[in-house]
Each structure stands twice: as C-alpha cells, then as structure tokens.
Amino acid sequence: MNSFSSNARAAGSIEFGKVVIYGVGLIGGSFALALKSARAAGEVVGFGRRLASLAEACELGIIDRAGVNPAHELADADLVLAATPVGQMPAIFGQIAPHIGAHTVVTDGGSTKTDVARAAYAAFGGKIGQFVPAHPVAGTENSGAAAAKSDLFQRRKVVLTPLPENSAATLDRVRRAWRLCGAEICELTPAQHDRVFAAVSHLPHLLAFALVRDLAERPDAPLFFDFAASGFRDFTRIAASHPEMWRDICLANRDALLQEIDAYQHQLHDFKIALQENDGALLERRFAVARHARRTWGERQG
C-alpha cells in the first residue's frame, strides 16, 4: 500500500493526504479501506488499544502503519475518525484535541450522538468547530479489523448531527469523506438521532440479547436451540453483536432507551392481555397493522 499511497499522493488527486483512525475495527477499518479504494486517502495511520489489532490491520492493508504518539501524528492529519466503542470517546477525544492542526477535521463512527457531542465539547473546547459527529448506519454483528470491507458504507446512511460551531467548509469536508465511502448523508440533531436509534436499533438489540439469554440460561437450553429455525435466526442475529460496544451504546443512550423499553413493555402487556382474554380479533388486527407497516417498509428498502 505504501507505493500506492506515494504514487497517488504524487499525482495530486488525494483529497485527504493523511488520515488517522482511532479504533481499527469494523467501522474504522472499513472507512480506511473505502477511502483507499476511492484513492482519496494518502497515508492511513491507526491507533488502538491492542497491538495485535493494529498488526492485523497493517497485515490486511487497512492502515499503512500504527501510530505511537498522537502528538506526532495529528498536527498534519487532514482527517481523523474516532471509531471506538462510544464509552472510550471521551478519552480518545482528550488525546486528539490538543494536537490537531488548524486544517484537521475530525468525525466519529459512534452509534449515539448526544453523549459523543457532549464529550467532544469537553475535550475540544475552542476547537469544537473542527469536529462533526457522525453515525454510519452500517453495523453488523461482526466486529474487528478482519470484518472490515471497503464497501461497508455503500448506499448506507451516515447520519451527521452537525454542531452550531461547524463551518460550512468543515461540514463539507466531512460530508465529502463519508460520500467517498459510498454513503448517503442525512442530518438530524443529536437528540433526534438518539431518540430514533433507541427505537429502531438499540431496543431491538436489547430485546434480542434478552431472548437469547433467557433461553441460554435454562437447564434444558439445548432442547430449545435444537428446534430454533430461520425465524429465530434472523430475529436473534443482532444478539451476536459485540457486548462491550452495546454496553456502551445502552449506557450512552440510557434515557432514550429506557423510554423505549417502557413503551415496549406497555405494548407487550397489551398483547398479553389480548391473549389472556382470548381476543383473536384484536390480536389479528394488531398483527395486521405490524405486517402492513413491515411490508411497506420492506418494499421501500427494495
């Protein structure tokens, strides 16, 4: 990759000469691969907690080298992505903020945005305008550098939650970076974002984890798993997701998620009452509402 990087840089077509990735897992690794594949990144430098992950990312051509000292790597960075579990963002931002150059733009890949924005204000201070929060809606239940792929963001939404301090030019740079990865850009406020994703992503993950744990801890668990089939497979796919990442998401979006759990508990209670009362007509009407909404959504997704 080094010779490609040098050539590409020499050709003058590189939009982001130096890219620094914190967390070379599924999101960070795919971001790097996508920018490389678009010939939009010069050198890619990776930081991470575990040397083995950085070595693997080098091996896979995701990063060109591992960074050692943020103070040496960030002043001349064009683009920085923080792509760790959101619980680590405050510490990561604390390492990044003092060292970025005046032209550096920073974005992130966290699944929650209110807490990330709060952490960014605390760390970046007067440089907050250089940070544009982002959520690439492209997770899978797999994680780690080995799961990264250059087309992960193709035709996927990336939700930006711009801050009032972001200049038009900074916003454009960050939009451009995600577009180069193939993503479709949307914008929400951090609060809107967190409310929406609590409902359509965080709650379903929690529900799937809860179902599988409920079965796994039964003395006769193997009997149940033996007969689980394709409905179970799809329903619980997200229960194979990364525990630390989802712990952080749940804690970071606690208030919105607790509201969604409450709403869901009421909904489930309503279904239970209808069943207890043998009210088949009511159950069928509710199932039909869900089916219609799900089919309409599915058709729109294409």
Added chain:
Amino acid sequence: MNSFSSNARAAGSIEFGKVVIYGVGLIGGSFALALKSARAAGEVVGFGRRLASLAEACELGIIDRAGVNPAHELADADLVLAATPVGQMPAIFGQIAPHIGAHTVVTDGGSTKTDVARAAYAAFGGKIGQFVPAHPVAGTENSGAAAAKSDLFQRRKVVLTPLPENSAATLDRVRRAWRLCGAEICELTPAQHDRVFAAVSHLPHLLAFALVRDLAERPDAPLFFDFAASGFRDFTRIAASHPEMWRDICLANRDALLQEIDAYQHQLHDFKIALQENDGALLERRFAVARHARRTWGERQG
C-alpha cells in the same frame, strides 16, 4: 401434469397414488410440489376456502384439480395433508374423518400440536390411529400458493408428535412422505413441542409484531422507519407474517406462550434495572452470555 401422473402411476413407482391437500398455501403447496418433484405422488387434489387460491394452485401445477366433495375424494386417498391455519383444523378434520379409507394416512402442517391432537381425537374417533400430527419447521413470512416451492422442506426439520394409537406402519408411511419432501424427521410429544416452539418461534413472532406496531402507531412513524436498517430488517422480518395464521397459533398455544411472555417480561425487567442502575458490567456479562449462545448456535447451523 395429468399425463405425467398417469405415466408415473402406470410405471408403478408412485408411493402415494392419490394425495389430498387441504389448504394450498405455502406449506400445502410446497408439500404437493415436493412429492411431485420426487415422483412420489400420483394425482394431487386440493381443497380450500377460496376458489381463486385453488385456481392459482392448478395454474402453478401444484394440484391437478380442485376437490368439490370430500365424500368423493377421500376413500381412495393414500395421503391427506391438512395445511390450513390451525384454527381451521377442527372443521377440516370433521370433513375428512368420516370419508377416509382404511389405508388412508393423514398428517398436518400446523405449528402447534396439543390443540391439533385434541381436535383430531374429537373428529377421528376410532380412526385416530390414521392421523400422525406433524409440524414442518419451514415457514417464511410469505404465504399463499405463489410462495410454494418444491424444496421448501429440504434439510428442514419436521417434528412428528406421534399418538399412542399410531401403528408402526402408519408412522412409517407419514415419515416416508415427509422424507420424500427432503425433510429430517424428529419426534417430540405434543406438550414438549408446544413448549419449545412457544419459546423459539411463537414468542419471537409476538415480540416482532409488538415492536413494529409500536413504531407504526406513532404520529412520527415515518421518521423512525426512515432510519431503520439491517438489524431492524432481520429482527422484524417475521412481523410480516400472516396475521390469521399467527392469531391461530397464539390462541392454540396460549398457555405455553403466556408462560414464555412472563419469563420474557422478567428478563426484560432485569435488563431495564441494570440499565437504570448504570450497571455496565452486568449488562456486558448478560450480552456476552447471549452472544456466546447465539454464535455457538449459528456455527452449529452451518
């Protein structure tokens, strides 16, 4: 299909000369197509509530003709499949039982077994030995004759819940029919069956219906659906399932399903408390239990 049927029957290789299907939807239609594809069925006659469905099933080559009068079709039938929503089984069995021949074997495709066995005892009386309850674990969220396909049961489990009155020969005939469809045969008691499927199938369907309905009835529903992505897609696929079929399943397996709802409500409550108390370590441990169980299961499925 008629010339094929006559030829094949003439060749003497047909194991089930006359097959009668009640309900030519996904399950009944696929059963007919699978037996035809295995050259194991002679003539296939279909009964159903709606003439349009029977016409479609003829058009698609699923059945050779529509039956009109059960009294004329069942005495010489070798194999009968009842594949309607389980709520219709008592009435269907009532139509079938008086007319079957001494050599006719009857099976069903219902997703619940205690209620089906109970309905069969009531209808078949002294002929109960000719009925072997079965549950092909091969549903999809699609339904109707158009969704039927000859390989639906390939390598899928069919759970038989044999009755004490079934002779070894009758059991063998029914096992053979399902095996000819490509299925792997398992056996459980009706009560075991219903307990297991309440947990791994009926509850997940109810949970998915509840999630989608909860979103669909919000005033700002489009905002949520706009940002729903692949996790939501898989988690809610089963919420596009047939409302009447699932109404019947829920009512038929009410006691076991209510127990599962209770267990799940406790489980969800536990997760909520951990979240309210900000207990990240506990959440992560629970997520890890689920992830491990789900990955282990997924790897075994291949």
